[in-house]
Amino acid sequence: MRDIFDVLESQVTANAKNAVETYAKELPEYHRARNDARLYDAIMEFAVSIRRRTISLAREGVPLSDEDLAFISSIGQDRGAKGFSESSQRNALTLHTSSMLREISEAPATQDMDGLLRMVTWFSAQAGTARGAYVLGFEKGRSRALSAAARVQACARMLLADDPAAPDIARDLGLPAPGRYAVTVLRFPASRSLPDSGTRAALLEPFLMSHRVPMLWRRPEECVALVPADDTDPAAVDRRVLSLARDFSAAVGLPCAVGTATGAVSSLAETAQTARLVSRAAPAASPPDRACTAADVFVEMGLVQLPQLDDWLRDLTRRLAEGPDLVATLDAYYRADMNRLRAATALHVHPRTLDYRLRRVRALTGVDPGSTRGVRLLSTAVTRLRAGAWG
Numbered sequence: 001m002r003d004i005f006d007v008l009e010s011q012v013t014a015n016a017k018n019a020v021e022t023y024a025k026e027l028p029e030y031h032r033a034r035n036d037a038r039l040y041d042a043i044m045e046f047a048v049s050i051r052r053r054t055i056s057l058a059r060e061g062v063p064l065s066d067e068d069l070a071f072i073s074s075i076g077q078d079r080g081a082k083g084f085s086e087s088s089q090r091n092a093l094t095l096h097t098s099s100m101l102r103e104i105s106e107a108p109a110t111q112d113m114d115g116l117l118r119m120v121t122w123f124s125a126q127a128g129t130a131r132g133a134y135v136l137g138f139e140k141g142r143s144r145a146l147s148a149a150a151r152v153q154a155c156a157r158m159l160l161a162d163d164p165a166a167p168d169i170a171r172d173l174g175l176p177a178p179g180r181y182a183v184t185v186l187r188f189p190a191s192r193s194l195p196d197s198g199t200r201a202a203l204l205e206p207f208l209m210s211h212r213v214p215m216l217w218r219r220p221e222e223c224v225a226l227v228p229a230d231d232t233d234p235a236a237v238d239r240r241v242l243s244l245a246r247d248f249s250a251a252v253g254l255p256c257a258v259g260t261a262t263g264a265v266s267s268l269a270e271t272a273q274t275a276r277l278v279s280r281a282a283p284a285a286s287p288p289d290r291a292c293t294a295a296d297v298f299v300e301m302g303l304v305q306l307p308q309l310d311d312w313l314r315d316l317t318r319r320l321a322e323g324p325d326l327v328a329t330l331d332a333y334y335r336a337d338m339n340r341l342r343a344a345t346a347l348h349v350h351p352r353t354l355d356y357r358l359r360r361v362r363a364l365t366g367v368d369p370g371s372t373r374g375v376r377l378l379s380t381a382v383t384r385l386r387a388g389a390w391g
Contacts, residue, residue: 003112003115004104004107004112004115004116004119005055005058005059005115005119007107007108008051008055008103008104008107008119009052009055011103011107012048012051012052012055013048015051015099015103016044016047016048016051017044017047018099019047019095019096019099020033020040020043020044020047022095022099023043023092023095026091026095027088027091027092027095028088029084029085029088030043030088030092042078046075050072050130051100051103053068054100054122054123054126055119057122057126058118058119058122058123059118061118061122063125063126063129064126064129064130068130069129069130069133070133072130072133072134072137073133073134073136073137073140074137075134075137076089076133076134076135076136076137076138076139076140076141077137077138077140077141078137078141079138079141080137080138080139080140080141080142080143081141081142082141084138086138086142086154086157086158089134089135089138090161090163093131093134093135097127097131100123100127101120101123104116104119104120104123128164131164131165132164132165132168135158135163135165135168135169136165136168136169136172139151139154139155139169139172140172142154149201149202149204149205149208150201151173152173152175152204152208152214152215152216153201153204153214153215153216153217154169155169155170155173155175155214156214156215156216156224156225156226157216159181159214159226159265159268160183160216160224160226160268160269160272161269162265162266162267162268162269164266166265167265170214174212175212175213175214176212176213176228178228178229178230178265179230179264179265180228180229180230180262180263180264180265181226181227181228181229181262181263181265181268181271182226182227182228182229182237182241182260182261182262183224183225183226183260183261183262183263183268183271183272183274183275184224184225184226184227184241184244184245184258184259184260184275184291185222185223185224185258185259185260185272185275185276185278185279186222186223186224186225186245186248186249186256186257186258186279187221187222187256187257187258187259187279187280187282187284188221188222188223188252188254188255188256188284189221189254189255189256189284189388190221191254193253193254194220194221194254195220195252200217200220200223201217203248203251203252204217206251207225207244207247207248207251210247211225211240211243211244211247213225213226213227213228213244214226222276222279223248224272224275225241225244225248226268227240227241227244227260229262237262238291241258241260241291242258242288242290242291245258245287245288245291246287246288249286249287249288250287254286255284255285255286255287255288256284256285256286256288257279257280257282257283257284257285257288257292257387258279258282258288258290258291258292259275259276259277259278259279259280259281259282259291259292259293259297260275260278260291260292260293261274261275261278261293261294274294277294277301277304278292278293278294278296278297278301279292280301280304280387281297281300281301281303281304281383281384281387281389282296282297282300282383282387283382283383283386283387284386284387284388285386297383299376299380300380300383300384300387303380303384304389310384310389313377313380313381313384314381314384314390316365316367316377316381317365317377317378317381317385319364319365320361320364320365320381320385322364323357323360323361323364324357325347325357326357326360326361326364327382327385327386328347329343329347329354329357329358329361330361330369330378330379330382331382331386332346332347333354333358333369334375334378334379334382338369338370338375340354340355358370361378362374365378
């Protein structure tokens with residue numbers, strides 16, 4: 001009776017053809033292979049060779065050699081140079097992995113349990129290494145035609161997608177590759193002054209040189225930066241985040257809100273979602289005066305998700321706009337931890353003027369700014385107003 005390795009070897013061509021047909025059916029950029037004989041033959045040749053090599057090495061129980069990885073990397077480099085997109089290659093790698101596992105599990109030699117276990121164990125151990133070599137080659141191929149800004153954005157996109165090859169890409173670009181990042185979302189107010197796509201790409205160029213961090217424009221009003229956060233001093237990371245935010249806000253020429261969250265590589269997609277929610281609740285300023293975390297605006301983040309409560313607070317504090325500089329006064333008062341002298345100094349007014357304004361707030365809203373209730377309600381309202389949430 002033939003073992004699973006012999007069975008898979010006899011099915012290599014048929015399995016490779018099925019895989020290539022799946023690529024052509026599900027991935028638009030591979031669809032053109034059906035009408036391009038040279039491209040089809042190249043894709044088919046690689047699909048056959050990688051299967052034969054996988055079977056041979058798994059049978060022997062030895063890992064991919066440096067020559068194998070160099071060959072896989074060269075294929076990725078060729079695809080990158082031919083203009084295949086990052087998303088198509090990511091999807092192709094996913095399809096390849098699922099196809100190989102299906103071919104192994106459905107091989108009509110399942111009674112060869114020892115061979116099946118050896119095959120699955122080898123593939124599970126080596127698939128990540130092979131993927132990394134392919135992606136690194138692909139990015140090198142793409143770099144021939146892409147600007148530095150585009151390459152940095154691609155690296156940022158891979159990090160935010162938790163792609164295991166992303167750290168190697170960062171190192172290849174000469175960027176740090178830490179174990180943790182402070183994912184920072186810079187949110188600009190929607191306006192006609194937002195930079196167009198060409199300007200957005202150009203804006204990233206100097207930041208690659210000066211700040212050396214992966215950055216990505218996800219939307220016209222939202223830029224994401226990944227600041228290394230392995231530093232044991234959180235204050236040092238905060239200073240670097242705020243420095244980048246201020247420089248970038250000045251380059252764009254618009255105020256921005258800064259939301260940041262720290263997470264480990266391989267879990268940055270979830271971290272970025274938290275940072276985005278923080279940025280939506282954080283106050284916008286020019287220049288930005290703080291980088292907010294969830295701890296700073298967790299109440300405001302809840303209001304974003306509960307519009308009825310948000311509307312209630314807005315109605316309660318609507319009359320703040322009737323007084324002179326009341327929002328700025330409350331902001332300074334709470335940022336000074338309700339210290340009258342420090343707040344008055346920050347506002348460049350006499351303490352008696354500050355007292356008058358606080359009494360005015362109480363008269364307009366029915367809430368004492370210095371009470372527990374006042375701190376909870378009015379400090380939240382000020383942050384929502386500064387975030388531009390209420391127009």
